[in-house]
Amino acid sequence: MNILVTGANGFLGKNLIAELRNKGYNDIFEFTRESDFSLLEKYTEECDFVFHLAGVNRPKDENEFMEGNFGFTSKLLSLLKKHNNTAPVLITSSIQAEKDNPYGRSKKAGEDLLFNYYKETDVKVYVYRLPNLFGKWSKPNYNTVVATFCHNVARDIDIQINNPDAELNLCYIDDVLEEFLRALEGTPTIQGDYCKVPITHNIKLGELAELIKSFKENRIHLSIPNMENALTKKLYSTYLSFLPEDKFSYDLKMNCDHRGSFTEFMRTPERGQVSVNVSKPGITKGNHWHHTKNEKFLVVSGEGLIRFRKIDSDEVIEYRVSGEKLQVVDIPTGYTHSIVNVGENDLVTVMWANECFDQEKPDTYFVEV
Template sequence: MKILVTGAKGFIGKNLVAELNNRKYTDIFEYGREKDFALLNDYCKDADFVFHLAGVNRPKDQSEFMDENYGFTSTLLETLKKHQNNCPVMISSSIQANIDNPYGLSKKAGEELLFEYSYQTGAKALVYRFPNVFGKWCKPNYNSAVATFCHNIAHDLPITVNDPSVLMNLIYIDDVIEELINGLNGNENKVGDFCEVPVTHSITLGEIVNLINSFKQSRKERSVPDMSDPFTKKLYSTYLSYLPRDNFSYDLNMNVDDRGSFTEFIKTPERGQVSVNISKPGITKGNHWHHTKNEKFLVVSGNGVIRFRKIDSDKIIEYFVSGDKLEVVDIPTGYTHNIENLGNTDMVTIMWANEFFDPEKPDTYYLEV
């Protein structure tokens, strides 16, 4: 299948082309304003499907709205008609097509042009009125408040929120691309005359800003957001894509002594805490028990033994562990336990606990195994 994508270097276009490549579509005609106009003629002659994503959002002069959003659409359709190519055509419109402003009027005109073209030629028309689209590769300070907020907060730049109570209707770029490829395969989500991305999110500007600020703070707190919420998960992925190139990493606080080190890695209220424990050769750590706090140990490097004893019993249980055979050992409540490095090198253990360490209520009681 030969696929023409106009606006291929734009936000949606770049994501679409990347995913088409992932799915092994090999004949993709990428057209943008930087390309020779003669190429458009060749592409329109051979295309089996057209994704018309080209357009302007913030021109220098408002007359460019109609010139680009309507004018180029007209040129595209006339070129297809010249070659008697009645392949399906998808066009990216906007929810602003119902608003009486230069941008909305230009989008509305492009829609009507495609519907008329479809009526005349029998070509299938897929018209998507997108709300605000967010995700990676969206240009900040252009047409997306989410992109601007993510970029500015990640780069310690000020943001402006005139009314935090404004409700935003948003769609995520991956959901957009999934729907466009469904349309390519004849499975578009059609509602009346228009097509829609079925997954949308409604949230206020103030809530968006609070979430993004919490993402930034989470690196200091060694926490991660609640990934069970679909919007939070998508917004967090978007935020990370705007991190400064020299700021992908962040330091952890290593608690070091002559026995080795203990470092908290990730803390979540819903799923507990993950830490990295390093034990020097011959070192035993632990010898304590818990009422309710429970843990999982996973030795990933080195060799050792984990010992348990029920606090009212003399019987000792041993599990020999090694980075050569990864296995998780549950640390049950009511058992005093320790872990000893039996090797000649540092032993590295990933430790999960079901709750944060609370110095006011540690639920940790010393008792030799």
């Protein structure tokens, strides 16, 4: 299948082309603002489906709105008619098409062209009035306020908020791509005359700003956002895509002594805490028990011996562990326990606890195994 994508270098175009290729669609005609117009003649003759994503949303001259959103669409449809090409056409409009402003009027004019094209030719057309899109590869100060906030917060640049109570309707790029693939397969989500992306999210501008700021603070507190919230999960992925390329990594505080080190990796109020423990050969760590706190130990390198004893018993239980065979050992409550490095190299253990460490209530009682 030959697929024509106009606006191929834009935010939506780049993401769509990448996903089309992921799905095995390799015959893609990419048309951009820089492309020779003569290519459009060839593409409109040979394509089997059209994703018309090209448009103008921030021109220097308001007249460019109508030329880019109406004029180019008119030329595209004329070429398809010329070649008697009945390929379905999907066009991206905007919720702004409902408003009486230069941008909205130009998008509405483009929509009307598509509907008239359908009436004249009976060719399938899919008109999507998209809300505010966000996701990777979007441009700050151009595509979306989400991109601007993510870009600025990641670089310690102030963000401007005129009305924190302003309501935003957001749509994530991956949800758009899933819907567009459904349209490509002939099963779009239709509501009245228009098609729509079924998954959108509402949030106030001030809440959006605070949430994105919290993503930057996560590194300091070693916290992870609540990924059960779909919008938070999508915004966090978007924020990470805006990190400066020299800021992908960040240091952790290593608590080191002659025995090795203990380093907290991440913590969440609802899912507990993950740490990395390094023990030198011959070193024993632990020899304590907990009332409620429970843990999981995973040795990823070296050889160790995990020993348990119920505090009211003399029986010692032993588990030999090694990075050669990854297995998780649960640390039940009421058992004093220790881990000994019985190998010749450092013993590296990933440790999960069901709660974050609280200095005021450590729930840790030292008793030899």
